Amino acid sequence: xxxxxxxxxxxxxxxxxxxxxxLLNDHYPAKNIxxxxxxxxxxTKISADMGIITTSSNLDAVDGANIVVLAVKPQMMADLCRExxxxxxxxxxxxxxxxxxIRSDALQRWIxxxxxxxxxMPNTPSLVGSGATALxxxxxxxxxxxxxxxxxxxxxxxxxxxNDESEMDAITALxxxxxxxxxxxxxxxxNIGEKMGLSPETARLLTxxxxxxxxxxxxxxxxxxxxxxxxxxxxxxxxxxxIDKLLDKNIDxxxxxxxxxxxxxxxxxANLLGKS
Ligand SMILES: NC(=O)c1ccc[n+]([C@@H]2O[C@H](COP(=O)([O-])OP(=O)(O)OC[C@H]3O[C@@H](n4cnc5c(N)ncnc54)[C@H](OP(=O)(O)O)[C@@H]3O)[C@@H](O)[C@H]2O)c1
Numbered sequence: 001x002x003x004x005x006x007x008x009x010x011x012x013x014x015x016x017x018x019x020x021x022x023l024l025n026d027h028y029p030a031k032n033i034x035x036x037x038x039x040x041x042x043x044t045k046i047s048a049d050m051g052i053i054t055t056s057s058n059l060d061a062v063d064g065a066n067i068v069v070l071a072v073k074p075q076m077m078a079d080l081c082r083e084x085x086x087x088x089x090x091x092x093x094x095x096x097x098x099x100x101x102i103r104s105d106a107l108q109r110w111i112x113x114x115x116x117x118x119x120x121m122p123n124t125p126s127l128v129g130s131g132a133t134a135l136x137x138x139x140x141x142x143x144x145x146x147x148x149x150x151x152x153x154x155x156x157x158x159x160x161x162x163n164d165e166s167e168m169d170a171i172t173a174l175x176x177x178x179x180x181x182x183x184x185x186x187x188x189x190x191n192i193g194e195k196m197g198l199s200p201e202t203a204r205l206l207t208x209x210x211x212x213x214x215x216x217x218x219x220x221x222x223x224x225x226x227x228x229x230x231x232x233x234x235x236x237x238x239x240x241x242x243i244d245k246l247l248d249k250n251i252d253x254x255x256x257x258x259x260x261x262x263x264x265x266x267x268x269x270a271n272l273l274g275k276s
Contacts, residue, residue, distance in 0.1 A: 001151040003029055008065040008093075010058050010080060011072035012037035012046045015098055018127045019069065020050055022155025025129075036061035062087050067094045067148060074099040074269075078276040081110035088115060094145045096152065098122055100176060101266060104138050104165060106274035116140040118149040121171050122156070124179045131157030132175045136165045169270070173262035181258070186211050 007023070009016040012035040020033055030051040036058045037043050043054035055061055062068050062084055072080055077099050088095065088111050096118045097107055104119045111117075118141055122133040133153040137146055146161070153159040162168065186207050193203030218225055233240040 001028075001148050003027075003032065005066035005148070006032050006034065006064055007067045007069065007152070008034040008036070008061040009069045009071050010036055010061060010084070011070070011076075012039075012042040012054065013071065014127060015122065016069065016071040017046060017050075018129070018131075018156050019071070019098075019152060020046070020052060022129065023152065024050060026151075026155050034061045034065065058083060059087055062091070062093070065091070065093045067096065067152070069152065070095065070097045070099060072099065074101050074273050077102050077273070078106075078110055081107065085111045088112065092116070094118065094141070094148060096120060096149050100172065101269045101273050103168075103270050103274050104136060108138065109274075114140055116142070116145055118146070119165065119168070120149070120153055120159075121168055121176055122153065123175050126156040129156055132178075133157060133159045134168060134171045134175070135159060135161050136163075136168060137161070169263045169266040170259075172266040173259045176266075177259075177262050181255075182211065 007028070009020060016035055020035065023033060024030060031053065033050075033052040034055065035043065035046055035052055036055045037046075038056065040056055043056060046052065047054040058080070068084075068088070070077065070080065077097070092115065094116050095107070095111065098120050100121065102119070104117050107117050107119065108115065115138075117138045119136045119138075120133050122131050125131045126133065131153075133156075135146075135149055135153060137149070141149075150159050150161075162171070189210075190200075190203045190207040193207065194200055198206070218228060221228060223231070229243065233243050
């Protein structure tokens, strides 16, 4: 990406920090990164920690910006867009929204139908550079701008495009909420390990390293997860006994119901947030 572009983050909280950290790691010049936040402490901290330019004025931040990343909570988004709209209408930067559940049609209604908007759905591991982000571009987004958006999100993990925005609800249910499912499974395994007599430290370390190791293996392998599972479940062995118990109790149906419910809730919330 051209490193002369002014990139402005509106909202300098957790996600903005992680994306800015990713850009700096990719050697994007700090002098071309701006952030604005209503909270003066956030501005002072992020400028001291990262050396970027900060301001309490959103309008100063977007002034002359080539890319504007909207990084406030979803419920703040309508008001923020309305504040920025007169300015954005003139300057027409690429707008990237990272807010969960705000659809592009709502953004277009708030900031104008011809704006180049990329809606993204990142997840929490972005905070440690291991995120999974889906991106959706409106018609006004050129190939060059798609690449710019992708570079910013790829700096904190994997980034992939969807052509149909309605997939975002399934993505929210899968990778948006996904870290919580894995945390729950690890919480359960750790607790059971302790109940079986392991020390909390041992149960925790073995659980987390096993989760990490299994993920690393799956990412590096050409085999799919079902085959990897079969290969560690020898007939008549210990793992097979445990897996059979989980499948007998319909663990797949349970996850299916959970994700379908999550997708329905994502649709409900997007309808609600997009109303204003
Ligand atoms: N954290 C994640 O892992 C994650 C994952 C996926 C998506 N997201 C999305 O990322 C967005 C940001 O999340 P976050 O966790 O970074 O939130 P956050 O830490 O609360 O940061 C948002 C910042 O924006 C400030 N702010 C609020 N209204 C503002 C306005 N009108 N103008 C300028 N600044 C304003 C807030 O100040 P105050 O605190 O004073 O309100 C806060 O400092 C959300 O939309 C969320 O859906 C986050």
